Amino acid sequence: MTAALQTTELRKQYPGAQRKGRGDALGGVDLTVAPGEIVGLLGPNGAGKSTLVKIVCGLVRPSGGTALIAGQEAGTRAAAARLGYLAELFRYPPWLTAEALLTTHQRLARSGGGSGERAELLDLVGLGDAAAVKVGSMSKGMQQRLGLAQSLIGRPALVLLDEPTSALDPVGRALVRDVLGELSARGQSVLLSSHLLAEVEQVADRVAIIARGQLIAEGSPRDLGGAGGVEFELASGTSLHPTLTRDDIPDEIERLVARGERVYGVRELRGTLEQAYLRAVREHGGEAP
Ligand SMILES: Nc1ncnc2c1ncn2[C@@H]1O[C@H](COP(=O)(O)OP(=O)(O)O)[C@@H](O)[C@H]1O
Numbered sequence: 284m285t286a287a288l289q290t291t292e293l294r295k296q297y298p299g300a301q302r303k304g305r306g307d308a309l310g311g312v313d314l315t316v317a318p319g320e321i322v323g324l325l326g327p328n329g330a331g332k333s334t335l336v337k338i339v340c341g342l343v344r345p346s347g348g349t350a351l352i353a354g355q356e357a358g359t360r361a362a363a364a365r366l367g368y369l370a371e372l373f374r375y376p377p378w379l380t381a382e383a384l385l386t387t388h389q390r391l392a393r394s395g396g397g398s399g400e401r402a403e404l405l406d407l408v409g410l411g412d413a414a415a416v417k418v419g420s421m422s423k424g425m426q427q428r429l430g431l432a433q434s435l436i437g438r439p440a441l442v443l444l445d446e447p448t449s450a451l452d453p454v455g456r457a458l459v460r461d462v463l464g465e466l467s468a469r470g471q472s473v474l475l476s477s478h479l480l481a482e483v484e485q486v487a488d489r490v491a492i493i494a495r496g497q498l499i500a501e502g503s504p505r506d507l508g509g510a511g512g513v514e515f516e517l518a519s520g521t522s523l524h525p526t527l528t529r530d531d532i533p534d535e536i537e538r539l540v541a542r543g544e545r546v547y548g549v550r551e552l553r554g555t556l557e558q559a560y561l562r563a564v565r566e567h568g569g570e571a572p
């Protein structure tokens with residue numbers, strides 16, 4: 284199956300970067316997003332996340348390498364038709380209703396979905412009753428959900444979301460999580476940039492961490508988190524063995540029982556995505572100068 288996104292040796296050097304002693308904003312990034320996959324894009328400020336997203340959208344021209352969206356070269360009309368995008372700092376005209384905003388964007392996206400698509404998308408993001416509400420009288424969270432609906436017009440193969448939950452309360456965040464799950468179930472893919480690591484950990488199938496224009500770590504949140512020890516629940520309370528792994532559990536239980544302990548529970552712990560992120564970024568020199 285064709286990947287929703289495939290970047291190969293993707294490079295960007297902004298004009299004047301060398302003179303200012305900066306390296307490439309992107310130094311040859313290979314990243315693949317499979318159909319239906321939700322991928323978190325993480326990295327410190329200046330890492331190159333927005334540059335990557337903008338190249339994929341066709342807003343920035345790469346200096347080298349390629350970015351294909353559902354097989355179509357970034358920047359072409361064919362690629363744009365397969366892409367949805369919600370910018371981090373978007374602002375819609377306050378006088379437009381939700382319905383009118385989506386109508387405008389359907390025109391821009393050349394979507395023939397009509398009122399059926401608008402109603403479906405508003406329902407999906409929990410704004411089914413807000414079709415006639417003006418952007419200007421919406422809360423920040425409602426606007427962000429409207430933005431998400433807008434990015435889904437035309438059923439794009441790849442949805443690019445820059446910090447989509449930053450203005451949302453916990454209920455709004457749970458809703459976005461559900462929406463992302465729904466997209467994934469339909470075979471649509473999501474590339475999600477966020478600093479909310481606990482959240483990315485919950486929604487992303489895979490995480491790509493970039494720093495100084497390089498991909499420095501990649502994998503499922505669970506794999507990246509790594510081993511975190513094993514916790515036993517005994518009559519005396521819980522006891523954590525930080526160096527044990529899953530394979531050690533049967534022997535350790537035997538030892539405990541032989542010692543006269545009663546074992547009520549056992550839990551394999553994993554490191555968090557936050558720990559993995561900090562480890563990777565520190566190892567690779569952190570923020571760009
Ligand atoms: N339009 C631009 N012109 C020159 N340099 C830029 C421009 N946009 C970004 N950069 C530089 O490229 C690097 C990566 O930036 P960016 O992609 O915005 O990172 P992030 O989104 O991860 O914070 C930084 O060093 C930044 O200063």
Ligand SMILES: [Mg+2]
Pocket residue numbers: 332333334
């Ligand atoms: Mg950015």
